Amino acid sequence: MDLHFGDSKPTDDERAAVDALLGPPQSAWEGADRSDQDLRWARGGRAVRERRDLLLPGLHAINDRVGWISPGALDYLCRRLTVPPAEAYGVATFYSLFSLRPRPATVLHVCTDLACQAAGAEQVCAQAESRLGPGSGVRIERSPCLGLCERAPAALAIRAGDPVRTAVAAPAGAASAVSAAALPDAAPQEPPAAAAAPQTSGSGPGRDRLLLLGRVGVADPESLDDYRAHGGYTALRRAFALGPAGVIREVTESGLLGRGGAAFPTGRKWQATAAQPEQPHYLVCNADESEPGTFKDRVLMEGDPFALVEAMTIAGYAIGAHRGFLYLRGEYPRALRRMEHAVAQARARGLLGEDVLGQGYAFDIEIRRGAGAYICGEETALFNSLEGRRGEPRSKPPFPVEKGLFGKPTAANNVETLVNVLPVLTLGAQEYAAIGTGRSTGPKLYCVSGSVERPGVYELPFGATLGELLELAGVRQGLRAVLLGGAAGSFVRPDELDIPLTFEGTREAGTTLGSGVVMAFDDRVPLPRLLLRIARFFREESCGQCVPCRVGTVRQEEALRRLAERTGDAADDIALLREVGRAMRDASICGLGQTAWNAVESAIDRLGAYA
């Protein structure tokens, strides 16, 4: 390729931000001053182009330092990585956390998604806007779910600089949101992760039976020694004793199903990846938790980060991978800090690196930050994002186990799925499989939010009913509807609380467990507004690749707006929604478009919205 650059030059700050990531440029071909050497050798080529996956970290570096990505900065990054500027521009404009236009250094993301909307986010937003006018140096952006639903309404302030600073205000009032944006360093500490998991407080019933949340609030999330003192790394030792095939056998026999929403058998995925002759194999941990209402992975990573490091090491060992990527949501600054710390600690102590636990197995974890794109939670879109491309889903087949990250065999697992591997190995497959029901084994995390007294992450064995879970969380009076599975899930009625929370039980009831979202709404929440918010979410998060989703989500939002504002013929609009929804479900490339109509359909059919 023949790269063409404009005349824009990076500022010293922008150049320093990129160089801090990539090191100083080696030659004029990479953007350094030209020397005689450069006239004799053309450097670059394949070796440089293979660093394309550093494009997203590079964009983050610039955006973190300056707050936006200028033409000069983008050109410099492109020179360093031999990426055509048009492609890099396409990538940068894909992510909502990046700006290609000048903007204030501080951006206050106010969540206006489902749980926060019901908790008065619009009011917080409007008041913050009135206090932080154009001259305040703060840009306010209405954000999709920030994954802080247990403390709704939530706001996240990000101030560009060296280093970038973040502050969370949740539950946010106008005052706390404004002060988080004005003085991020002085913002009060977030409550510990354990506060988001009510079962872990004190010695409540079943405290010692928690398998996934057991260490949350007990072991210091920043101490590897504490992790080991609480049973850490026994599973990895067992894994080395079993050997890779033994681990896969154990996981298969445990009946562990993926917790990200698709419920695919983890053992089968690992087996299929391990069996691929093509090398290298990769492990990808999907921590791009963006389904509205979901925050379990955040609590796990903030509360028990070493567990994920250990689980990823086991998964890598089982599938024969030596590199694992942790793709972490860009809106999770504390989880990022905890995971970075945990990976560094594990590396320093020989639990990651050339020779893990002295067993002759090499494995390391790279953490990559997402940049504000729900679609990157779809595994193939996540691979594209990691590779430095637009986060657009690929068409399947071929499946990731065959051609995944960098076109190589890849096992992609959700955080919760991986963390489940630890009890599978410490308890043994038999004992693990005895938990839950026959077809949904083990414990499950639920993200309960909305109209409940004690919102948070709950761990229950599969098979508990929706009613039991809501009772545990203290559901309030006047329950109108429960959203299961998030924006891509579906609503159920208050008289359906006996639905067993299992993959098969929810399927039989015509709903879904999805990522474990359980959001309760009372009768004060106007349903049409809620549905409109869901539709807006899908419209804004559609990647735009395929027609049914790109235009269908727009037409769905338009129809729901007419319904909410009563400006059209309701029966016509519902018929139109059904037709468009059916085509989105049938013809979209990926799960986003295929499920974009689920919640609306269930609200019409089960709740009688607009009736």
Next chain:
Amino acid sequence: MTVTPLGMPRRLVEVTLDGEPVRVPEGSTLLDACRAAGKDVPTLCHGDTLTPKNACRLCMVEVEGSRTLVPACSRKAEPGMEVRTGTERVRHSRKIVLELLASSADLSTTPRAAEWIEEYGARPGRFGPDAARLGEEPRIDNELYVRDYDKCILCYKCVDACGEQWQNTFAIAVAGRGFDARISVEHDAPLPDSACVYCGNCVEVCPTGALSFTSEFDMRAAGTWDESRQTRTTTVCAYCGVGCTLTLHVQDNEIVKVTSPHDNPVTHGNLCIKGRFGYQHVQNRD
């Protein structure tokens, strides 16, 4: 003498198309199978010289055992597949896709669009007068071709032709996301400030006329473009030694467009700026 490379002999795969058994060479797509069986499957983003992107979702067919419909253009035929191409489910999906496209983009110069809209009973107007449209103006920023993104259906063919599949220039990419996604050069700059080399290979593959040669764009604007009055003359480009085959489209004794046959083993339909645009001397009558 033209040597046709034969390649390795390929095994045949038998699939069932609407109840009829069809045998196609291994590696064929369902679209190949449909076309071999004489079935007309509408396509927009599929290009005969490009890897299928399966973005437009017009060619969807039903495959037994698949939860969703599958794109015929990219799904490979597998032994025993049962494929249905004209069911109500398939026709519904195509109808909606056509309605979504026609209600958001200008399909007036898309070949066969009107015919398909008729065939599938699509009513793009039913989304109401306030339905969001692309709302783009033609971009006339160079003398050789026009980018009228109001007609763009975001099929990615121009991006693929400009980038890794043919030209290796990477002047354009998809920028933005969702309904706001557009084909763009970096920073949405005018074309002369970009890496564009004016090979016109993007125009060659555009299925909707969103990209058109200035000659064609101006004649359409003046109402003088008339393909029924055009002749096609095949010749060889004289500029260099590669020997690209050219097809000169001539109307009223004027060259109005230059293309190259897509099945030509030298060009695969691609040309460079000289072959594509350097024809003025031919009609210089002074």
